Amino acid sequence: MSATTRKPGARDRLVAAAERLFYADGIHAVGVDRLCAEAEVSKRSLYQHFAGKDDVIVAMLEARGAALRSMGDPGADAPPRERVLGVFDALERAAQDDGFRGCPFVGAATELKDPAHPASVTARQHKEALTAWFAERAREADVAEPDALALQLTLLFDGASAYAVVRGGSTAATRQAVGILLDAHGA
Amino acid sequence: MSATTRKPGARDRLVAAAERLFYADGIHAVGVDRLCAEAEVSKRSLYQHFAGKDDVIVAMLEARGAALRSMGDPGADAPPRERVLGVFDALERAAQDDGFRGCPFVGAATELKDPAHPASVTARQHKEALTAWFAERAREADVAEPDALALQLTLLFDGASAYAVVRGGSTAATRQAVGILLDAHGA
C-alpha cells in the first residue's frame, strides 16, 4: 500500500474492465452500467474515482500504454535490428488472435473523432513514443535518417494493425517490408 | 431519369447525409433521428428504403467506394509507377484537410468490431480491391513479387491514414517509403 492509495480496490477493476470491454466492443457500444457490472463495482464508485466516462477512457489508455511499452522487446543487449523486428513479431503474434482489434490507441482516436479529446491526446503521445523508440534504435544502428526510418516503421506497424482488423490475421509481406526499409536505410 | 430509378429522391439524400455524418462523428455517435433531420427525410422513409441502420451503413460504404475507386489516378496511359504515386499524393492531399478522419472503411470496421457485420464485409472487399489494383500496376511494371508489393503499399496507405488521424496531417516519410519499396521490387 503506497502513501497515495490505501487500497487496491475498485478503481483498478474498473480500468481492467474498461480495457477488456472498450477494446472488444468499442467505447460507444459499452455503457457505464455494463462497465460497472463487469467490474463488479457500483456505479456510484465509478463517479467517486472518475470525473466521467471520458476520464475512464483516458485511464484505460494509460494502463494499456504502460502494459504495451516493452511489448516484444528482446532487451537492451540485443542488436537494434533484432529489437525492431521483435516488435513486429509481437504484433504478428497478437494479430493471430481472434480477439485482436488493432492498436487500441488508433482505435480510440478513430472512434472518438475529436482530436482535442483527452484520450486522443493520450493516443497521440503513445504513438509518438513508439516512433521515438524506433528512432533510438535507428540511431544505435547509425542510420543516416533515423527519424524518417522511425516514421516509416510506425506506418508499417499501424498498417499491419489495420490489415489484421479489416482482413484478419497477418501477412508475411509486413516483415519483408520492414527488412527492405531497414536495408535501404543501412541498418 | 433512368429506367431503374424514376426519382432522385430520399434514398440518395440519406446516403449522402450518412457519408458526411458517420465519417465526421462516427457511426454510433449519430442516431437515426439526427441522420433523418440532416437528410431532410422523414424517419418513416428511411425504414421504407432500408432494413435498418446497419443497412444504411452498408449503403454509405458502397457509395464511398464508388467515389473513391479512381481517386488520384492520372489515367491508364500513365506509367504504373506514376499511377501508384498518384494514389499516395491524393491521400496526402486529403490528409491535410482538418476534416480528414482516415479511411472510412478501416474506420467502420474498427468501430463496428464485428467482422461478420455486413459493413465489415464491404470494408474488407474494398481493401482487397485496392490491393488488387496495386498488384495490377505491379504486374504492368514487371515486378517479381507483385502481390507482396501490393500488400506492402496497402500497409503504407493505411498506416499513413492512421498517422493523419492520430497525429494530424501527413509526413514526407510516406512518399519516401513508397519509393523505397517500389525500387526494392524493381518497379
Next chain:
DNA sequence: GTCGCAATACACCGATCGGTGTACTTCGAC
C-alpha cells in the same frame, strides 16, 4: 468501541437510442 472512509444498493433524472403505427399530403400516370 467508535469514528470515518470506501464501497454498496437502488431508485431516479431527462435525453436519446433504434424502430413502428397511423393518418395525411403531394404528384405524376393513365
Next chain:
DNA sequence: GTCGAAGTACACCGATCGGTGTATTGCGAC
C-alpha cells in the same frame, strides 16, 4: 378525375444512455 406510389408529420414503444441523490454497510485505524 382518379388512383397508386412516395413521402411527411408525429405520436409512441421499451431500452438504454451518462449521471446523480440518498441511505446503508463493511472494515481498518485509533
